[in-house]
Amino acid sequence: MTWSELSLLMKKSPEIGQKAVYDEYYNYVFTIVFNRLRSCASNEDMEECVSDIFADLFIEFDSDFEYVGDLKAYINTVAKNKTTDMYRHINAKKNSYSKLSDIELDKLPSDMNITEKIENKELQRIVFDIIRKLGEPDSSILILKYYYGRTSSEIGKKLSISAASVRKRAERALKRLKKLLSDSNIKL
Secondary structure, three states: OOHHHHHHHHHHOHHHHHHHHHHHHHHHHHHHHHHHHOOOOOHHHHHHHHHHHHHHHHHHHHOOOOOOOOHHHHHHHHHHHHHHHHHHHHHHHHHOOOOHHHOOOOOOOOOOOHHHHHHHHHHHHHHHHHHHHOOOOHHHHHHHHHHOOOOHHHHHHHHOOOHHHHHHHHHHHHHHHHHHHHHOOOOO
């Protein structure tokens, strides 16, 4: 389909023109969306993105928009831009806040014997339960800093607070953690 063919269909009936574009380019648009979002989006998110792309296209087609060039290239550009926006939006939501439930708690060296693993895992579970009692964002700060080895500035970016605040909160949280551990008769 070319722009001139689309223009004729749109003048005849906007519904017919929109249906023709949808029927001809749905698989093409979905392929673009799927290839970009399959690693981070659900099927519903991908379908929503496809719908948004066609909505944007139909809004442009309803206006007195004139384009000289390849219709498929124009649709490709709109699809890639909208898909990139959706990708950024999904990843911004995923990376905006780190929850304790998202962190793997069971990484232990492979050279330990079974008894040590069980004891360490139980101790680790108890310590993490106590860390959770500190509340957010203090618990996330301690885990990211001491378990994952992140810097204060990296943690600050991840949690949307300043590096200075991260350092101060970590210092206070460590003091509270030490007191909670000693109250629970746990010595590390």
